[in-house]
Amino acid sequence: MGKLLAVTGNQAMAEAMRQINPDVCAAYPITPSTEVMQRFSSFVADGAVDTELVTVESEHSAMSACIGAAAAGGRVMTATSSQGLALMWEMLHIASGNRIPIVLTLVNRALSAPLNIHGDHSDSMGARDCGWIQIYSENGQEAYDNLIQAVRIAEHEDVRLPAMVCMDGFIISHSIESMEYLDDQVVRDFIGSFTPTYPLLDNDNPVTYGPLVLPDYFIEFKKAQHEATMAARDVTLEVAKDFAKISGRSYGLFEDYKLDDADIALVILNSAAGTAKDVVDEFRNKGIKAGILKPRLFRPFPYEEVGDALKNTKAVAVLDRSDSYGGFGPGYMEIASALMINSSRPILINKIYGLGGRDFFPEHAGAVLNELKEIAATGNVKTFKEYIGYRD
Amino acid sequence: MKLKNWKELAIGSVVPEAGNADSYNTGSWRTFRPAIIEENCIQCLFCWIYCPDSSIIVEEEKMVGFDYEHCKGCGICADVCPGKKGKKAIEMAEEGK
Numbered sequence: 001m002g003k004l005l006a007v008t009g010n011q012a013m014a015e016a017m018r019q020i021n022p023d024v025c026a027a028y029p030i031t032p033s034t035e036v037m038q039r040f041s042s043f044v045a046d047g048a049v050d051t052e053l054v055t056v057e058s059e060h061s062a063m064s065a066c067i068g069a070a071a072a073g074g075r076v077m078t079a080t081s082s083q084g085l086a087l088m089w090e091m092l093h094i095a096s097g098n099r100i101p102i103v104l105t106l107v108n109r110a111l112s113a114p115l116n117i118h119g120d121h122s123d124s125m126g127a128r129d130c131g132w133i134q135i136y137s138e139n140g141q142e143a144y145d146n147l148i149q150a151v152r153i154a155e156h157e158d159v160r161l162p163a164m165v166c167m168d169g170f171i172i173s174h175s176i177e178s179m180e181y182l183d184d185q186v187v188r189d190f191i192g193s194f195t196p197t198y199p200l201l202d203n204d205n206p207v208t209y210g211p212l213v214l215p216d217y218f219i220e221f222k223k224a225q226h227e228a229t230m231a232a233r234d235v236t237l238e239v240a241k242d243f244a245k246i247s248g249r250s251y252g253l254f255e256d257y258k259l260d261d262a263d264i265a266l267v268i269l270n271s272a273a274g275t276a277k278d279v280v281d282e283f284r285n286k287g288i289k290a291g292i293l294k295p296r297l298f299r300p301f302p303y304e305e306v307g308d309a310l311k312n313t314k315a316v317a318v319l320d321r322s323d324s325y326g327g328f329g330p331g332y333m334e335i336a337s338a339l340m341i342n343s344s345r346p347i348l349i350n351k352i353y354g355l356g357g358r359d360f361f362p363e364h365a366g367a368v369l370n371e372l373k374e375i376a377a378t379g380n381v382k383t384f385k386e387y388i389g390y391r392d
Numbered sequence: 393m394k395l396k397n398w399k400e401l402a403i404g405s406v407v408p409e410a411g412n413a414d415s416y417n418t419g420s421w422r423t424f425r426p427a428i429i430e431e432n433c434i435q436c437l438f439c440w441i442y443c444p445d446s447s448i449i450v451e452e453e454k455m456v457g458f459d460y461e462h463c464k465g466c467g468i469c470a471d472v473c474p475g476k477k478g479k480k481a482i483e484m485a486e487e488g489k
């Protein structure tokens with residue numbers, strides 16, 4: 001049994017990093033993730049970890065330093081948000097294409113412009129196609145648990161890919177919640193040691209990283225990358241099984257909340273799912289069969305399992321805290337794809353909410369559930385995609 | 393040469409064999425070609441030291457010619473060559489002329 005404490009999400013991530021004790025971390029501050037590396041740098045200064053901390057001049061350099069250190073053979077971590085992730089964008093692809101297992105804490109924050117520092121998912125959704133494993137977390141406990149599991153997933157020999165663990169800026173990163181820390185030794189035994197595939201520092205076996213690959217081989221490497229990404233699905237489940245043994249907390253590819261017999265359902269990521277669960281309870285008390293699907297593993301996306309989980313519902317709303325302007329929200333696109341695998345499927349609508357940290361209140365979830373109830377009964381859809389929670 | 397399939401390749405496009413550029417012909421990029429004028433060569437081996445592509449062939453401590461499979465024709469060897477009495481031992485000539 002670990003320790004029960006009241007801490008912020010950022011504090012929990014720094015604590016997980018202390019327990020993981022990575023070989024190298026790169027740090028460049030950006031709100032709201034700054035506190036993660038700030039607290040971790042105290043651990044470095046106090047000698048609580050063996051980590052080499054590289055302070056750099058930009059996030060592009062932070063990710064570059066991580067790639068170099070991980071290629072050298074180290075276990076490597078960093079943290080960022082928003083513009084920081086955007087500035088890393090080029091290097092995110094280099095990390096995944098070179099199959100380098102870096103673990104990143106992403107404290108979700110809206111991308112500029114307009115300039116904003118609060119939580120939405122435009123940063124991680126914008127990096128959705130960068131070849132990173134993406135794991136989302138509802139609260140500090142989940143973020144802490146996911147970060148520890150992400151090390152095992154990323155480093156697994158069938159995967160060898162970078163992974164980002166996402167949690168909502170301020171709502172989670174700066175809010176104090178009670179949560180459980182595992183014992184240091186339990187975490188260390190769980191993650192084990194890292195054996196790199198081709199460490200650059202192995203002088204007896206010199207290798208080249210990052211060669212030019214022309215059309216005769218490029219697609220073969222991308223096929224291999226895709227297969228490794230897909231393998232992360234089973235590995236995530238396997239790691240979650242082991243994690244349940246040390247923590248008593250079970251994780252899957254997604255969380256289904258009262259979904260089994262649900263007629264209507266919300267698909268919603270991260271912290272807002274917590275708010276929505278209370279509202280679903282209220283609907284259940286009124287005899288309305290409502291449920292929630294909260295994605296956890298977003299890359300690779302578990303299409304089959306999600307499709308099966310939703311196939312018996314009548315109407316579903318995907319609530320996206322980011323938008324693909326002129327298209328549907330990124331969550332909607334995934335759920336729509338997942339629903340294609342079964343011939344029976346619900347009517348699917350999309351709501352864009354909470355951009356730039358706008359509060360998501362129970363009444364927002366309630367209004368969407370009422371609309372779904374109406375759609376389930378009549379089959380009539382007013383509009384497939386709309387913004388909610390803004391002044392009209 | 394039979395191309396490898398996706399399962400046979402090293403992870404992340406790593407090249408696990410050291411120095412395998414040796415087996416890859418890159419000399420075809422060249423537009424200028426170095427040639428040796430033996431009577432002007434004093435065997436100082438400046439060309440060997442300066443060549444960025446390891447394309448000066450040295451046998452028994454003597455410069456004996458160029459590795460045209462890898463020489464890019466940059467002309468550095470010709471530039472640094474002191475030659476004899478002001479006459480260069482390496483001359484660059486346009487390829488295909």
Ligand code: SF4
Nearest residue numbers: 443463464466467469
């Ligand atoms: S031309 Fe350049 S590459 Fe060719 S031998 Fe001379 S120095 Fe080397």
Ligand code: SF4
Nearest residue numbers: 433434436437439473
């Ligand atoms: S630099 Fe000129 S003189 Fe010296 S070894 Fe080379 S070719 Fe001969």
